[in-house]
Amino acid sequence: MISPAEKFRQLLYLRLIPDFCGDGSRGFEPEAFDHSSLKLTDRDAEDFLRAWELGVLLHQGRGLYSTPMGGAREQFFWSGPKSHEVRRFRLSLEPIITVAAFARLHHDHHWPLNLLGCQSTDYAFDLVAYSSDGQRETIACEVKKTTNEVADLIRRMSEIGAKWSEASEPRSGPARNAFKKLSALNARKAPIFWIVGPSGRNHVFQTVYEDAAIRFIEVDERFLNFDKWPDQFDRHERSASKVHQQPEATRDQPFMKFAQFSERINCRPIIGSDGSHTARLRRAALNIECHARRDSSDDRLLHLMSRVGILCEGLARDLRSGHTSAEDVATILEQMADLGKLSFDAWMS
Numbered sequence: 001m002i003s004p005a006e007k008f009r010q011l012l013y014l015r016l017i018p019d020f021c022g023d024g025s026r027g028f029e030p031e032a033f034d035h036s037s038l039k040l041t042d043r044d045a046e047d048f049l050r051a052w053e054l055g056v057l058l059h060q061g062r063g064l065y066s067t068p069m070g071g072a073r074e075q076f077f078w079s080g081p082k083s084h085e086v087r088r089f090r091l092s093l094e095p096i097i098t099v100a101a102f103a104r105l106h107h108d109h110h111w112p113l114n115l116l117g118c119q120s121t122d123y124a125f126d127l128v129a130y131s132s133d134g135q136r137e138t139i140a141c142e143v144k145k146t147t148n149e150v151a152d153l154i155r156r157m158s159e160i161g162a163k164w165s166e167a168s169e170p171r172s173g174p175a176r177n178a179f180k181k182l183s184a185l186n187a188r189k190a191p192i193f194w195i196v197g198p199s200g201r202n203h204v205f206q207t208v209y210e211d212a213a214i215r216f217i218e219v220d221e222r223f224l225n226f227d228k229w230p231d232q233f234d235r236h237e238r239s240a241s242k243v244h245q246q247p248e249a250t251r252d253q254p255f256m257k258f259a260q261f262s263e264r265i266n267c268r269p270i271i272g273s274d275g276s277h278t279a280r281l282r283r284a285a286l287n288i289e290c291h292a293r294r295d296s297s298d299d300r301l302l303h304l305m306s307r308v309g310i311l312c313e314g315l316a317r318d319l320r321s322g323h324t325s326a327e328d329v330a331t332i333l334e335q336m337a338d339l340g341k342l343s344f345d346a347w348m349s
Contacts, residue, residue, distance in 0.1 A: 004046035009038065011052065012091070020063030020077050020089070028079075028089055037078075037090035041199040044093075047100030054106065056113055057099065058271055067102065068269060068279055069117030069130065074098065093145040093198065098126045101141055101196045105129055110226040114262070121283065124184035127196075129226075134262055135286050139224060140190040142181060143197075150197040154216075157182055161214035182214055192223055257342050258285055265335050272314045273323045277332055280311040281339070288343045308336075 013030075021028045040048075051057065057065040057074075064073035074095040080088040098118055105111040105127075115130045120137065129139035144150045156178035160167050164186070170176040185193060185207055193205045193216065204223050205216040222228060262282050269278040284307045315332060318324035 004042045004049060005040060007049055008040060008045035011049070012038070016063065016076055019059060020075075023062040026062065026079075028087070032080075032086065032088045033077075034080075034088045034090045040091070040093065040096060043200040044097055044100045044198060047103045047200070048096055050107055051099045051103035054103070054113065056102070058269075058276065060271070061273065066276055066279070067116065067118045068114060068276065069128075069282070070119050070276075070279065072119035072123065074118055094126065094143050097145065097196060097198060098141075098143045101127050101143060101194075101202075104200075105139070105224065109221075109224040112226070115226075117279075120184065122184060124180055127194075129224075133258075134282075137188045137190040139192045139194050140181075140185060140188075141194040141196060144195065145198060147197050147201060150195055150201065150203070153178060153181075153195060154203060158216055161216065163212075164214045165212040185209075186214060194224065257345070258288075261285060261335075261339060261342055270324065270328045270332060272318045273321065277311060277314060277318075277324070277328075280307060280314070281332060281335060284308055284311065285339055288339065 017030050017033055020026060021030050021032075056067050058067070060066055060073050063077065064075055066073045076092055076095050078090045078092045080090070095118075102116055102118060105116055106113060111129050115132070115134060117128050117130070119126060120128045120140070125137075125140045126143040127139075127141035128137050129141070130136060131138045142153065144153060152174060156175055160175070160178055161182055164182065167179065167182070169179050169183075181193075186209065189207075189209055191207060193207050194202060195205075196202045202221070204219050204221055206219050206223060208215040208217060262285060265278055265281060269276055271277070284304060288304060311332075315324065315329050319326065319329050
């Protein structure tokens with residue numbers, strides 16, 4: 001019986017390395033792969049393969065892969081220095097483990113695929129599980145390639161978080177990385193912070209946000225289950241809101257159409273040369289919904305214009321190059337028009 005590590009090795013040499021080297025701009029030949037970097041455990045290999053078999057890793061060219069809700073493209077290799085006479089490339093463990101964690105959330109903790117994405121929009125977290133309405137970060141996940149890095153991040157975040165009201169951003173290094181994670185948690189109030197290391201090792205924390213501190217309470221893996229958090233989290237957010245005073249059923253009814261809209265456009269994702277046009281449209285829809293709810297505590301409109309601009313730029317470029325068909329561009333434009341009508345109805349509700 002072939003082990004998961006051997007199956008991953010076959011996938012690596014038959015697909016991942018050829019995808020990475022296939023674009024001439026890379027300047028690599030498959031023979032330049034550093035075989036000593038292949039140190040993946042059976043557990044991580046097995047979980048990565050579970051994600052691969054789901055078909056959720058979308059190849060965007062040049063060996064870059066995205067997920068439907070992902071804010072960025074994953075690259076599974078490190079490029080060696082150009083100064084070396086023989087430039088080599090190595091397997092990068094963190095994105096491999098990130099994809100493995102993606103599979104665990106779906107298979108073991110029952111998260112729908114359309115609520116999972118690799119890389120948060122600000123790149124603070126490697127993996128995000130969104131609440132049932134697709135708007136809020138419920139699980140913010142950070143991946144580290146060694147257990148020592150996991151322990152160091154936990155220590156730094158706990159120390160800085162305990163005195164968060166007095167904290168200032170360090171100039172560089174691991175402390176700055178920990179500060180970045182804390183800032184993102186504080187901004188979006190994810191109730192669960194998950195740190196994942198190699199071979200399935202992980203720590204699950206319930207986050208507690210106080211005026212002067214951010215505290216972490218370690219809990220068991222049941223807190224990663226899809227049925228544990230989304231509904232409770234949504235109820236907490238609604239009860240904390242001081243903006244809308246009408247009954248919940250009346251208040252939320254117009255916004256159910258946003259979830260229906262996202263589900264409809266996700267049925268046939270339209271992929272561009274540098275990412276998913278559908279994913280960009282979906283993130284714009286989430287942004288619009290937040291503003292329609294009159295949650296204008298940050299520059300959501302500026303974020304929206306940026307996202308719409310990137311979407312339009314990508315559509316125009318891909319239409320000219322022939323990468324995206326005129327029919328697909330027309331579909332996206334029709335979906336944007338539908339979103340505009342939906343947004344007006346929600347804003348007026």
